[in-house]
């Protein structure tokens with residue numbers, strides 16, 4: 001049995017509410033929609049500007065690239081962080097972006113690059129734990145808050161964006177939307193069509209941080225300490 | 236730890252809070268910063284009043300249909316390979332988690348901050364069954380090393396300065412570094428990383444569950460909740476039964492309200508929505524997922540004039556706005572829920588007996604109500620609590636005529652009636668014979684000395700009176 005004590009629990013709730021159990025509920029009609037007005041009508045370039053500004057607030061470095069310049073830009077970023085070992089997300093986007101070739105080149109130069117491979121099981125996590133940087137693709141990017149949305153799956157394990165000290169997100173420009181509203185709407189629409197949401201959706205906004213010691217902002221606690229987004233114009 | 240903290244009286248706790256100069260200063264500067272952060276974030280968002288209205292509408296719709304949405308949630312979690320346990324009481328919830336820990340032969344449990352697990356005393360329960368429990372939030376970890384209760388919902392170790400923290404780390408963990416916050420955090424990162432990797436079970440709370448998809452959402456900044464839910468093989472999420480939204484569209488709104496009202500951030504660093512177990516092709520994430528949905532007195536609040544207290548999204552904005560909290564600090568409330576929301580909620584969950592001073596911990600200035608992102612009329616609830624307390628305290632001492640009048644008024648407002656005893660109707664059972672209380676607990680005691688009193692059922696005053704007459708005639 002995988003659901004325990006449900007009936008008595010829910011019957012009691014209905015009782016307390018003074019009515020019989022409800023088995024059908026009409027979706028509510030809300031009187032106001034303020035979320036739709038945020039950055040409404042902003043162009044793609046304007047959204048990039050918003051993202052750029054917000055990145056300053058969230059202690060995140062933002063770079064711009066095209067598919068052609070991406071390897072170069074990424075190399076500069078890695079060198080800036082002095083990182084020699086990389087855990088990277090797998091999947092078709094590595095090919096589209098030319099990153100798979102770039103990773104091969106890095107390996108040839110003595111970098112340690114591990115592209116997530118479900119068949120290697122726990123080894124993926126162990127590698128990520130000692131990697132200097134994790135590289136992922138943003139599935140949906142929220143300009144207003146500077147947030148990278150990751151639908152974690154067999155290509156993009158949760159550990160890549162979590163365990164290494166440096167977090168690098170490749171942000172295809174067309175994934176940029178105004179705010180979380182669009183993400184919520186998209187997932188809701190998919191769920192309604194019967195496409196279940198991924199087992200882990202991570203909305204990641206910059207590096208980890210804490211204000212638990214005397215209310216001073218400390219950047220870098222359990223998750224990544226440093227973060228860079230690379231916006232790719234034509235991806 | 237349960238909802239109640241410590242054994243000191245309210246007056247003693249307040250004095251201790253006032254005497255702690257560092258705490259007062261810390262609280263007041265934290266309040267100021269949180270408050271200005273909130274106001275700035277509200278301004279950035281624009282149309283803040285409309286957002287609050289939307290938030291209120293979402294929360295009241297959800298609460299009105301709570302049975303429906305909890306049912307849907309449990310179906311979805313099951314579909315995604317998870318197990319759902321509905322726990323009426325704290326004990327049931329704890330026993331279920333203990334059972335899982337036993338089955339897994341768990342030695343180490345890592346946790347991310349959660350109010351509800353504190354409320355039910357889960358750590359103690361797990362320790363009793365032989366598990367080591369590690370709190371992984373920086374602030375909670377500090378408190379755990381020091382065996383100190385939290386003083387603030389969002390920054391629990393607010394009352395400690397960095398030198399005290401350095402001492403704690405040195406004493407308990409052999410730390411030799413400086414009292415720089417970064418150095419202290421780096422040390423915690425390194426220490427706790429080992430715990431994440433070696434833990435058997437990860438325990439989290441749940442900021443919001445999403446009924447339509449079965450997701451459990453966690454809102455954090457440090458990244459520890461992601462660790463707790465990515466690395467151990469078993470994830471147990473404990474949620475207060477009211478922490479739910481219908482769909483992802485509502486989720487987005489309440490998360491935006493929460494992060495802005497709590498810390499003035501557009502979003503926190505990590506909003507993580509976890510659904511069931513990891514898929515077969517996935518490597519990290521739990522292979523076993525349990526959702527424990529806790530009532531523990533909440534359902535008593537449904538259907539009463541206090542129902543909106545369940546709309547709370549635990550953002551602490553009311554706490555940061557409160558002048559009384561500023562003066563006395565978090566520990567003075569003697570509850571894990573401090574500040575205005577604590578003063579409203581604690582007597583509802585734990586009864587008036589131990590907490591009847593709480594509703595007086597307010598100047599009724601309404602700053603809390605104004606700050607609340609889901610528009611809970613907190614100061615009105617506090618006024619109502621006071622009325623109920625006054626009505627009850629008068630009960631035992633006045634002449635019968637007055638008492639009857641008082642009762643009629645008291646019982647006609649169902650909240651006062653239902654909440655007048657520490658436990659719900661069923662919990663009263665041990666004292667009832669034929670549904671008559673002969674020696675009830677607490678507020679009914681004055682009554683039962685002289686007469687039979689009806690068990691709080693949904694019985695009108697008139698029908699009770701009739702039955703009483705009948706009984707008298709029969710007897």
Ligand code: SF4
Pocket residue numbers: 496546547548549550551552553554576603606607608609610611613
């Ligand atoms: S009562 Fe309102 S302001 Fe206070 S913690 Fe709850 S949601 Fe926030």
